[in-house]
Amino acid sequence: MVEGTVGGEMRCGSSSVPDGASVGGKVSDPAGVARALKPLLARIEVTQTRAFVAASDAVATFRILRLASTSTPRDVDAAIARELPFDPQRMATRWLDVVDPQAQQRVVYAAAWDQALVKNITEAIKLAGLEPTVVELKSASVARAVPAPACVVVDLSSSPAEIVLIDKHLPRVWHTFTVEEPIGDDAVSALAAPLRTTLRFYRRQSNGDFGPSAPVFVSSEQTLPPQLLSELSGLIGQPVLLLPAPARVPHNVRHSTYLACLGLLMRRS
Structure with missing residues (x-):
């Protein structure tokens, strides 16, 4: 959760939800999610009563x-x-x-x-004391926050991990896969396989219109081995970089964790 404005002050925080309350991005227990949100709202000292919500694809x-x-x-x-x-x-x-x-x-x-x-998601927000005024897919929020018009975002902080292929600033493909943590040197092949699948699928759909210079941005809470990015780049034929922070985002905000929230804030900036 992030409160604030792009280019201004931001407060952010995250919290785990009770086991089984949300699995694979699907909320099954709105009351359980709300119980996790209420102390988070208090800790961040949220002042707004309305919320933009990024829902899992x-x-x-x-x-x-x-x-x-x-x-x-x-x-x-x-x-x-x-x-x-x-x-x-x-x-x-x-x-x-x-x-x-x-x-x-x-x-x-x-x-x-x-x-x-979607009703379960909005119900959880309402039970926490907020009014959900906008609900959009996480992939759309992420596409708004990344610095390149064409790229692939690999979100290793999600569970399961997610891939979003973006072209002309629009999300085109969303794909999930499982990766074992902690991520070590042997994870290159595990990351390369779903990336190849995603790239092949989109190139078939777009008649090959996705160039080899489009970067792959990796978002992770874990510090990745330096050689992982270069080896992964060699296997998939695309440049692979750590996800850069969006412009005008304070250094205290972990952009890899809050990328979708930052994309929501950019919706109104």
Whole structure:
């Protein structure tokens, strides 16, 4: 959790939740999560009553759609129904136009989410005494916070670990994998395999439109062996770097831990 403004003062903190209250990004016990949030709010001395929330991509799925420039909202809805088949009793959808001056087509970001799972998240926030005014996928928040228009973010601080491939400032692929901790020299192959899978998948989807110069940013709470990044780069054919801190973020804020929260703050900056 982070309170503050980009370029200004920030207060942050984190807390574990009771066992079983949230597993793999899905909240199953809103009251249990709220019990963990309340002392965290007090410790950080949160003054706001409204909150932006980054929800795990495990509760939803997204697509970037390219449609004719003359397409109507009905055309967009039809395209979403084809790309994201879902049960309307259980799932909900939302789409937004993406501003891309170079695009000759209409570009749309569409998401479909499990209403019950998202309700559990918002219920936990409300029980903690906050009003959730915005809920967006973590991948969208991360894409806003990274310094490169095209890159891959490997988040080793999440459980399970996550990969977000970003192109033209938009999240394109979200993938999870398991990695054993602590991360040592032998972790190179364990990281290379899911990264290769993600890169191959996106290149097939985009006709190879993801260059070898796009960096892979690794986010980790653990200090990584120096040779791991160079060896990983050699295996996947992309530069691999530690995740840089976003601009105008105080040094006392661990950007690797709070990247999604920082992306949420940038939403209104």
